[in-house]
Amino acid sequence: MTLDPKPLDPKTIEALKAVSTATLTTVLLKKGLRNVWLRGTRPIREGQPRLVGRAFTLRFVPAREDLATPAAWASPISTRAAIEAMPEGCIAVADAMGVTDAGIFGDILCARMARRKVAGLVTDGVVRDMAGVLETGLPVWCQGVAAPPSVAGLTFVNWQEPIACGGVAVFPDDVIVVDADGAVVIPQALVDSILEEATEQEDMETWIMEEVRQGCPLPGLYPMNAETKARYQRSRQK
Structure with missing residues (x-):
């Protein structure tokens, strides 16, 4: 949980912003990487910009009654603590195991991320408080909306470790490119x-x-x- 994403070269960011995720999947396929498109990552509003940033990973596991409680939100290992560790310009990538009946983040958490200049949120799960999330201006890619909180179906366990989001392995420091077609991961070693x-x-x-x-x-x-x-x-x- 102490691993900070390395800053991404601004020139790399601008260059990748000119490349669609469709093109990236084709180029990665030619290099033998087929499983790079994060399933279930759809924009919550039309017109969201193409984003490029380092992955800041978050991991949820199935809810366990002694851990998935509202009291857990004040734990040192919580989504709140993870947000405070997110560096400017990163893209938060949350492994919610495809759960669609518990919103991992709501308007307050998204507002804090926007305030910290996090570039966006990508998850194979869902968010809650949709109207408020939209008002924050934080670009979000997810599977939709659910009213129940995360602890209704998930337990948050860690950040900045390897995750599986949308069936794709994502490591801290990988590069995420996300646009209207969804999110694609580029392994750090292959970026150039x-x-x-x-x-x-x-x-x-x-x-x-x-x-x-x-x-x-x-x-x-x-x-x-x-x-x-x-x-x-x-x-x-x-």
Whole structure:
């Protein structure tokens, strides 16, 4: 619980903000990583910006009656304490085991996260106090809403350790990119190589889309054959 995410290079953040999660999943697939899209992570409002940040992980386990009580909210190991450990710019990623009948965070906790300049919250669970959460302005990706509190179905046990969110392994210091299509995790060791390939992929697909708009048929264009690749390369040299 003392592991602080390393700051992410602002240039890396800006570059990844120009890359869709759809592109990232394709590039990661080419490197052999298939299980990188966090299931159940949907934006709670339309128009939420694409976010990039280090993962600050939180872990819940099934509720146990002696631990999952309102008194636990004042424990040194609590969601409240975890929020106070979140650094500016991180993306909180909460493993709620896909539980959808107990809201892990509500408006007050989200307001505090927004105040601490946490970039956003991603979870395979749900939130509560939806109207208030929306008012905080904190970008949230989750499975929906439930009125009961977290202790109705979950026990919070730790933060900043490996978790399984939406069926995906997420480690502290991994990079999270999240947009309208959901959240994708990039392993820390692969960030630089993924960024280079993903940027090239985005540029290529932008060019392909323009060709489609001009009436070009797909065979040989998407994916590119040798002739199309040569034409694409020439266009980049202009």
